[in-house]
Amino acid sequence: MSPSRAVALTQALIRCRSVTPADGGALPMLADVLRQAGFAVHLVSFGDPGEPEVLNLYARAGTAAPYLVFAGHTDVVPPGDTTAWRHDPFGGELADGAIWGRGACDMKGGVAAAVAAALAHIDKNGMPNGSLGFLITGDEEGPAVNGTTKLLEWALARGERFDACLLGEPTNPEAMGDMIKIGRRGSLTGDLVVLGRQGHVAYPRRANNPIPHLLRLLARLTDRPLDAGTAHFDPSNLEVVNLDVGNPSANVIPGEAKARFNIRFNDTWTPDTLEAEIRSRIEEPAGDARYTLTFQPCNAPAFLTDPGAFSALVTSAVEAETGRLPALSTTGGTSDARFIASHCPVVEFGLVGQTMHAVDECAAIADVDRLTAIFERVIAKFLPTI
Numbered sequence: 001m002s003p004s005r006a007v008a009l010t011q012a013l014i015r016c017r018s019v020t021p022a023d024g025g026a027l028p029m030l031a032d033v034l035r036q037a038g039f040a041v042h043l044v045s046f047g048d049p050g051e052p053e054v055l056n057l058y059a060r061a062g063t064a065a066p067y068l069v070f071a072g073h074t075d076v077v078p079p080g081d082t083t084a085w086r087h088d089p090f091g092g093e094l095a096d097g098a099i100w101g102r103g104a105c106d107m108k109g110g111v112a113a114a115v116a117a118a119l120a121h122i123d124k125n126g127m128p129n130g131s132l133g134f135l136i137t138g139d140e141e142g143p144a145v146n147g148t149t150k151l152l153e154w155a156l157a158r159g160e161r162f163d164a165c166l167l168g169e170p171t172n173p174e175a176m177g178d179m180i181k182i183g184r185r186g187s188l189t190g191d192l193v194v195l196g197r198q199g200h201v202a203y204p205r206r207a208n209n210p211i212p213h214l215l216r217l218l219a220r221l222t223d224r225p226l227d228a229g230t231a232h233f234d235p236s237n238l239e240v241v242n243l244d245v246g247n248p249s250a251n252v253i254p255g256e257a258k259a260r261f262n263i264r265f266n267d268t269w270t271p272d273t274l275e276a277e278i279r280s281r282i283e284e285p286a287g288d289a290r291y292t293l294t295f296q297p298c299n300a301p302a303f304l305t306d307p308g309a310f311s312a313l314v315t316s317a318v319e320a321e322t323g324r325l326p327a328l329s330t331t332g333g334t335s336d337a338r339f340i341a342s343h344c345p346v347v348e349f350g351l352v353g354q355t356m357h358a359v360d361e362c363a364a365i366a367d368v369d370r371l372t373a374i375f376e377r378v379i380a381k382f383l384p385t386i
Contacts (some may be wrong), residue, residue, distance in 0.1 A: 006109075006116035006372040007099060007365055009033070011092035013108035014101035018075050020142035023055045026074040026108075027138060030115065034059045034134065037119050038127055044154055046139075046146040054139040054146035058155055061122065062131035066163040068382045069133040070114040070375075071148065071340060073140035076103040077357050084359045098362040106356035109363040110168025110371065111136060113350075117375030121383075130383040133162070140336050144299060148336040152343065164310045165346040166378060167337050168371070170353030176367050177324030179331075181348035182311055183232060183304035183341075185264040187334050188274055188295060192217060192282070195290040198255030210257040211245060213289035218259055220281045226265065226274075232304055233266030233330050236274075266330075271298035300334040303341040310345045310382075317377035318349060321370055349374070 003011070016026035031041045039059040047053030060067075079089035079102045087093045087100040094100075099109065118132050135155070139147030172178040194214040199207025218240055226236040240261045247254040265274055275295050282293055305311065307328055318326050326349070340346045351371060355361040 003094065003365070004116070004369050004372070005119065006113045006368050007094070009112035009116060010099050010104065010109045010363070010368055011094070013074060013112055014092035014099070014103055015090055016074070017090050018103070018138060019078050020075040021052050021054050021139060021146075023074070023138050027055050027057045027136060030074070030111070030136065031057055031059070033115060033119075037061070037122055039134075044151065046150040048146075054137070056138060056147060056151045057134060057136040058151060060131055060133040060160070061118070062128040064130055066382065066384070067131040067133060067161065068379065069135055069162045069165045070118070071135040071165050071167045071336060071346070072107055072111040072114065072169070073137045073147070073336065074103070074108060074111060075138045075141050076106070076108070077141050080359060086360050089361070094365065097366065098364050099368065100360065100362045102361055104355070104361050104363040105170045105351040105353055106361070107169050107350055109368050110170065110350040113368055113371040114166070114168050114375050116372045117379060120372070120376055121379045128383050132379065132383070135165075135340075137336065144336065149299070149339045152339055156343070162344040164382065165337075165340050165344055166314065166375070167335065167340070167346060167348040168350040168375075169335050169337075169348045170350045170356050171329075171348050172350070172352045174354070175324070175352060176370050177318050177322030177326055179329045180311065180314055180318065180326045181330065181332065181335070181337070182307060182328045183267070183330040184302065184332065184334055184338060185233065185236070185266055185330060186269070186271065186298070186302035187300040188263045188265060188271055188298050190261050190263075190278060190293060190295045192259045192261070193292045194257045196253070196255055196257070199253045201251050201253055204253065207253040209253045210289065211254065213291070214257040214259055217282055217289070217291065218261075221261065221278065226263070226277070227268045230266055230268060232328075233302070236263060236265040236269065238263045265302055267302040267304050269302065271301055300338055303338050304330065305341060305345045305347055308345065311347050313381050314347050314349055314378055317374050317381065320377060321374045
């Protein structure tokens with residue numbers, strides 16, 4: 001039996017080697033599919049001088065409100081050691097009830113399901129009474145600077161306005177219907193460097209070991225919680241992710257010690273207020289330590305789409321197709337929904353994410369078809385009927 005339109009499109013997308021920032025033909029292929037269905041399609045590129053440009057896709061069918069837009073990405077992480085895979089990571093093979101390949105669940109399967117759902121709606125009802133659109137980037141798995149954020153700026157400059165957005169990232173931990181994401185924690189990374197004085201371990205008075213100073217400063221960051229969490233978010237969490245003194249010798253007191261930490265923070269904080277809190281903890285008396293504290297630029301603030309009409313609509317569609325009532329969650333890493341949240345309500349629902357970024361990434365064929373049916377229900381409920 002031939003695969004469904006969503007499954008066949010997932011296979012075709014997997015066969016495009018779109019490892020960030022390469023497109024591999026993925027977005028031009030989607031553009032052709034959408035144009036044939038009557039969408040007005042734009043392929044736009046963004047990039048800094050001297051660096052590879054990133055291809056993005058914007059498509060719209062209809063001109064009236066309400067406007068439902070699907071968002072997503074076709075870029076993928078590298079496959080790693082391809083000999084460790086059961087199937088070609090760019091083969092899109094069907095075996096054992098699944099589609100195999102890099103991006104199957106994160107998130108070419110989600111993009112394919114959204115496109116297939118939109119085409120099915122148009123097949124049944126004609127061009128939408130309202131509008132359907134797509135914001136698809138090739139820069140989600142990378143720096144995320146030449147993708148959705150710039151594509152939104154480009155679209156808004158053209159006068160486009162969205163009423164709601166559904167992002168098909170893999171949100172389900174175990175089974176379809178587990179979870180809808182209504183927000184995400186922010187991510188802030190800091191670097192703490194303590195400067196001491198190098199010397200011989202047998203003569204500690206002639207040196208100043210930076211390691212004890214660094215440990216004391218790190219304790220100040222971790223000895224009390226940042227917050228107690230909120231109604232929709234867990235408490236913010238600071239993790240020390242790297243310690244480095246660059247010292248291979250056992251008889252040398254090092255002259256410098258470095259630490260990197262990452263904070264996943266809730267909507268209690270903005271990047272600026274969180275930086276200020278960290279600095280206030282570090283800037284308490286530090287003895288004779290000299291240190292620098294810097295933060296990497298943050299383009300991942302926390303965001304929340306308050307539960308409301310749109311999340312309820314998506315919830316009812318998921319429950320109708322899966323028989324499961326999904327939890328409304330803000331767990332997990334960042335996503336491009338953070339760029340969209342200030343423009344319209346945005347929720348995320350996609351495939352089961354157990355194999356995302358892993359060797360042998362795959363998605364169940366039945367889940368891709370079920371996701372397509374869920375998206376069809378969302379479209380049908382969101383857009384007015386004549």
